[in-house]
Amino acid sequence: MPGGRLYNAPMAEFDVCVRGAGAVGLSAALALARQGLRVALQTGAAPAPSRPDVRAYALNAASVALLASLKVWDALPADARTAVHDMHIEGDALGASLDFSAWSQGVEALAWIVDTAELETALFAAARFAAHLTLTTATEVDASLQVLADGKASAARTQLGVRMPLQSYGQQALAARLLSEHAHGGLARQWFRSPDVLALLPLDRPQAGHGYALVWSLPDERAQALLALPPAQFEAALNDASGGAAGTLRLASERAAWPLALGRAETVCGPGWVLIGDAAHVVHPLAGQGLNLGLGDVTALAEVLAARESWRSPGDMRLLQRYARRRAAPVLAMGQLTDGLLQLFASQQPLLKELRNRGLGLLNQMPPVKRFLAARALDA
Template sequence: MQNFDVLVRGSGCVGRSLALALGAQGLRVALLGAAEPSPAQRDDVRSYALNAASVQLLRELKVWDAMPADAFTPVYDMKIKGDSAGALLEFSSWAQGVDELAFIVDAGVLEQQLAAALRYAPHVQQVSAPVPAALTAVCEGRDSAFRQSLGVTFTPHSYGHRAIAARLVASEPHQGVARQWFRSPDILALLPIAKPEAGASYGLVWSLPEARAAELLAAPASEFEAALNEASQGDAGALRLVGERSSWPLALARAEPLIGPGWALLGDAAHLVHPLAGQGLNLGLADVAALAAVIRAREAWRSPGDEKLLRRYVRARQADTWAMGELTDGLLKVFASEAAPLRTLRNTGMNALNALPPLKRWLTRHALGL
């Protein structure tokens, strides 16, 4: 049997990106998981907000520039509304001095492009059973079974909410504006995307208490659209549902420890955050970039599974992951709560933040991964 340097377990976006990044360094990589995206991955209706750091990594992996032009859409402005009249927070790429605040990417196309790039990665071999390797990188997502066998603590704290994702077409052009409504208890986000209709489509992410989400998932399209149009107050024009609705349970979790002898956790196998800030995959891709960087910079005598090396990976990622978990959790507590004092606080807080350009600039740079 061939000797491998790294075994990557799990072929989601994070596992595939890691296999590409390490293969490009000339390491012998075994990728355990399906070679082709599953129907669920291919038909994923989600649209991911990716920050500048994630796009840069995908560029280096030769994935970004191979994407069809209608697979990603730049976001120039972001408008966030609170749940009292006039509570508004706005971010603009122009004011922040960046070309765009983020890119919204078609999740299914991203999975397919990563799989396509792997077909031309000479050092990466697809395997159907685990093989011995100096390092095992666990990228199996939130329900990772291998993580459990390592004795890692990973206790998801459920928010009691589900996120409904779908594609929409609006009666008005999106003009590169992403919109979010903090409506306590639900949070609605519309992310501009080119498909199914160029210039007028949105990816929907609507996080709601479980019972309300179940009602809306079961409702006929017309009823769903009525609820959606009521929630978005006509700000984006009249919204029409196109295709299926999918949903995901939402939770906060962090794995402890993140590494052990000859293994490391990355992506959703390492951390789960609420999608309200669109940061889960950005965190996972930052894990990939950090692990690839410490492996590339290693002393010649160290193997990729060397524990000292893996501790460098932990140092590079722990604070960022912790901060994003706390930030999304804190935002959710303040914004999803129906308690009157918090309601006043969040709405006045939004307006106060809107009037503070330096703080907005700091927040934007953090979200962009700069």
């Protein structure tokens, strides 16, 4: 079996074919190849992740554990991953806030902020040298199981006739890298301010201790207007929105924006195929959980296949239904949580505004509830 070489493959027999070399597809291919399954990874036309991506992901403990087991976590450059020790969330009334700390949760970190491009590069490097794993640009691969990880607009899903209605939020997430003269101290900040949600995530790039990844969810028109502003005016708008809480913020990268939607495939498996990652579900990034959900899919699929009866092939429908059952509740819950939070904070009704801000204050005084919420976010 060729080990991790890229080639224009002739038709070949594989146990599993993974379509899509995003973070989820790469992780799935690595996890399944580690079990000794013969895996093909369809990389599409552009195999190497070369585009600059200004995003950073907030990864939970479960995702970090998966990446560590794939020998990818320790391969990341030290400044491409930063621990979040504290989190401060503000509502849209003075004093309405919620604080979490790793120390009070008894964990090493609440989350890790990871450079998107570095993560994909490390995953790709691991895939190139993995045993039992063949990277291919072929569009058709003969395999017992087709794992479809080709993203939100999955053409494979459409070909199968599986619908994933997307409910647009009429919002875009504007992302960029920032620098502050103040040290970030491992503190992530988020403002829920109708109609926008602003997040400053500590990241040791571009400068150790002073970098942030920005994720600013805004109505479409406002996002486009902010993208079009000259850098100095954009920085002024950003510093106005953050109120100087993280020091004076300067742009350290280009800006880019992504349209935001909520969606769940009507079914995630059929005979010989399964959907994972954004091909199966998309959520609003306000809770930073989209990739965490996709990596949760990878873990569940790998565990189901590892535990299969010896006479079942990887594409056996019974197995795939086990996978689907395991993922149904967490995916539904995360969609409802992110959507619920967004609707709650988008409402202009005075009563709801009052309730949500009082709610934040109340939650802040309830350590057991906070522990429960944080534990859910760490393992989603």
